[in-house]
Amino acid sequence: MRIAMISVQDNPEPDAPGRRRRVATLARELHRLGHELTVYTRLVDERLPARVEVADGFEVVHVPAGPARRLRQDDVVPHIGEFARFLTARWAADAPDVVHAHQWVSGLGAVLSARRTSIPIVQSFHGLAGGDSLEVERLVGRGAAGVVATSGAEADELARLGVRRSRISTVPWGVDTHLFTPYGPATARTGRLRVLFAGDLAPRDGLDDLILALTAVTGTELVVAGGPARRFLSGHAEHERLRDLAARHAVADRVSFVGHVPHPEMPALIRSADVVACPQRHASAGVVALEAMACGVPVVASAAGGLADSVVHQVTGLLVPPHNPAQLARALRALLGDEVRRQEFGAAGQDRVTIRYTWDRVALDVLRAYDRVTGPEVITAQRGHSQVYTKLRRVLGRDEPAG
Numbered sequence: 001m002r003i004a005m006i007s008v009q010d011n012p013e014p015d016a017p018g019r020r021r022r023v024a025t026l027a028r029e030l031h032r033l034g035h036e037l038t039v040y041t042r043l044v045d046e047r048l049p050a051r052v053e054v055a056d057g058f059e060v061v062h063v064p065a066g067p068a069r070r071l072r073q074d075d076v077v078p079h080i081g082e083f084a085r086f087l088t089a090r091w092a093a094d095a096p097d098v099v100h101a102h103q104w105v106s107g108l109g110a111v112l113s114a115r116r117t118s119i120p121i122v123q124s125f126h127g128l129a130g131g132d133s134l135e136v137e138r139l140v141g142r143g144a145a146g147v148v149a150t151s152g153a154e155a156d157e158l159a160r161l162g163v164r165r166s167r168i169s170t171v172p173w174g175v176d177t178h179l180f181t182p183y184g185p186a187t188a189r190t191g192r193l194r195v196l197f198a199g200d201l202a203p204r205d206g207l208d209d210l211i212l213a214l215t216a217v218t219g220t221e222l223v224v225a226g227g228p229a230r231r232f233l234s235g236h237a238e239h240e241r242l243r244d245l246a247a248r249h250a251v252a253d254r255v256s257f258v259g260h261v262p263h264p265e266m267p268a269l270i271r272s273a274d275v276v277a278c279p280q281r282h283a284s285a286g287v288v289a290l291e292a293m294a295c296g297v298p299v300v301a302s303a304a305g306g307l308a309d310s311v312v313h314q315v316t317g318l319l320v321p322p323h324n325p326a327q328l329a330r331a332l333r334a335l336l337g338d339e340v341r342r343q344e345f346g347a348a349g350q351d352r353v354t355i356r357y358t359w360d361r362v363a364l365d366v367l368r369a370y371d372r373v374t375g376p377e378v379i380t381a382q383r384g385h386s387q388v389y390t391k392l393r394r395v396l397g398r399d400e401p402a403g
Helices: 018-032 073-093 104-113 131-143 152-160 207-214 237-248 263-271 287-294 306-310 325-336 339-356 359-372 376-383 386-396
Strands: 002-006 036-042 051-053 059-063 098-102 121-124 146-149 168-170 193-198 220-225 255-259 275-278 299-302 317-320
Touching: 002 018, 002 073, 002 104, 018 036, 018 359, 036 073, 059 073, 073 104, 098 104, 098 359, 104 121, 104 131, 121 131, 146 152, 146 359, 152 168, 152 306, 168 359, 193 207, 193 263, 193 325, 207 220, 207 237, 207 325, 220 263, 237 255, 263 287, 275 287, 275 325, 287 299, 287 306, 287 339, 299 325, 317 325, 325 339
Parallel strands: 002 036, 002 098, 036 059, 098 121, 121 146, 146 168, 193 220, 193 275, 220 255, 275 299, 299 317
Antiparallel strands: 051 059
């Protein structure tokens, strides 16, 4: 199968953080299974070549669309018409079998570029942004032949937006089980029990709740991995706010901010923890929880989004309501005070990841999602959404953005 991936904002790099790495890993796995991959991303540096053959076997095409520098997502939208015209011209002579767009901005370009063709579009939002973007997300979701949700909660949100259930496939993100294992070095510890948090420092990730919970969990330290590199933490607004919060609640001596930790170093840090806490207030994809489970470390997590799917309550960890420091503290105390239970949860978590969340399993599930959209009746339905294309053109403020 010839697969075109669109990742407008995130140039896929295996060693990059977050979504960029995950897109690259999925492309690598699909290529390993014998499929031909081309990833289209926006050109952000004039020094980059038009096409790059990545060592993992797929090709990256840098599409000229707007100024050749990094832009905020909202600033990219006016240039999506140019991006779509590039794809339309390229695919007129060399069409892929399926297009897989990542995030709604990429989906906007995919739907506009393929609207007159028989190329099926699969859309991944990786969590709906909502707010001002919600209407475009709804139109992109309805304009695609299929949508891949990362969790049951996201699938429910998509259905509420008007995407047909029959077009939604639920496929979680995967875990590198060669890197994240229970075996290997661990970061040095103090004499205290350790809770680890890894993620953004913004309020929506729930670190505020975790710091408040720490006031009711004695003899325990909290290690926070996230934000800028450690040398740049001083003066970072969210770091200063959280440090002041810890000081006001007299736990500053038990909270350590280590800044951004490179992905290859995360397993050692996870293995040093007694519990990994994922207190997100939003519908997180749950990747950190899965990486912790792969390392055999139990998880205390919010029952939100992908976390509610990946963490099995009372089996691989404990689930608590989001934005509830009291129940978060209660769950942490229960696990930290029971070493046997932690070991049981850790072993069960590793088994669960090995069975369900390896990248080869995820790639096969994505291929099944592709197969679901290749029938002629699905393509006819995709092309029939003329009102979707009209409304999307209005988003760009142009009559005919895709040429």
